Amino acid sequence: MxxxxxxxxxxxxxxxxxxxxxxxxxxxxxxxxxxxxxxxVEPTDIVVASRRDPEVYGLAHQLLRPYVATHRHAVVxxxxxxxxxxxxxxxxxxxxxxxxxxxxEYVVVVLDPELEAWLWQDNPNLAGALGCPPDFRHxxxxxxxxxxxxxxxxxxxxxLEHLRRRHRADTSKAVFHRVAGRVSxxxxxxxxxLQLRDTLRDWFPEETL
Numbered sequence: 001m002x003x004x005x006x007x008x009x010x011x012x013x014x015x016x017x018x019x020x021x022x023x024x025x026x027x028x029x030x031x032x033x034x035x036x037x038x039x040x041v042e043p044t045d046i047v048v049a050s051r052r053d054p055e056v057y058g059l060a061h062q063l064l065r066p067y068v069a070t071h072r073h074a075v076v077x078x079x080x081x082x083x084x085x086x087x088x089x090x091x092x093x094x095x096x097x098x099x100x101x102x103x104x105e106y107v108v109v110v111l112d113p114e115l116e117a118w119l120w121q122d123n124p125n126l127a128g129a130l131g132c133p134p135d136f137r138h139x140x141x142x143x144x145x146x147x148x149x150x151x152x153x154x155x156x157x158x159x160l161e162h163l164r165r166r167h168r169a170d171t172s173k174a175v176f177h178r179v180a181g182r183v184s185x186x187x188x189x190x191x192x193x194l195q196l197r198d199t200l201r202d203w204f205p206e207e208t209l
Contacts, residue, residue, distance in 0.1 A: 007039040008073040008203070010046045011063055013053045015173045016115055017077050018046050023180025025200075033185055034197050037204040045071070053082040057091055060108075061098035073203050074099065074106040075196065081113035081157075088112050107199040111192045116156035118193055119179050120146070129178040131170035132163045139167060151189065 010021050024030050025041045047063060049055040056063070056078040064074050076095055080088050088110045095108045111117060119126070127134045140146035143166075145159040153159035163169035188194070 005069075006042075006045060006071045008041065008045065008075060008200075009064065009067040009071040010041070010075045010077065011049065011056060011060055012046060013049050013056045013078040014115075015048060016176045018048050019173045019175075019177040020115060020118065020180050021046055021077070023177040024185075030181070031204070032206075034200060035206055036197075036200045037207045039200075039204045049078075053078045054084065057085075057095065060095045061102060064099060065102060068102050072105060074103050075199075076106065076108045077111065077196075078109075079111050079114040105203065107196065109192050109196045111190075113155075114157055115176070116160050117152060117190055118188075119160065119176070120152045120156055121183055121187065123183050125182040125184075126179065129182045130160075130163060130175055132167050136163060136167070139163070 010018075010025075012018050012021060021041065022043075024034070025039075028038045031038055047067075049059075049063065056076060060076050064076070067074065076099065078091065079085075080091065085091065086094075091110045092108050096106075099106050099108065119130075122137050124134065127136050130136065133139060137146065140153060140159050140162065141148055143162055145155065145162055146153040160169065164171050169175070185193075185197070
């Protein structure tokens, strides 16, 4: 394996995922939060599909092919919630079957139902990252988007859109970058996030003295 290969390439379904990846993995401090050793993620290491989730589903192996010679590891990220989606398992299995023909070290991360599921936690830093009122949790409880006793809104995207329409939350994709950089990852129980975290820990073990 050439010594000058880059650490990891991310193939993502849209610009919001790109911002989330930059927020989580763009600097060594983020890696320490995740319990990983250091690795490098530059803007050129993130590939954004032009036709979103369906393109990633059907063509991930082709989109990643130019990077086989330049990167050691590959991460494929897409939502489960899109028109025509065959479901988490079928998405994962098809992409894995195709990507495995050219990559030894890869992971397919299917966010269920979508990226917004990674935003939500009852954390005071979240309001600042979203640009919404500090009592966003109460607002979403009253609106029915986040019933009391649930760890996350039932429809994560609808909850975010409610705050954007009614409470002036930031509408830019950059909000995903800020959230990733500010909220805690210790209590995150989302299966897709844990899958990605654990894979990165395996690829890039935390340095010990």
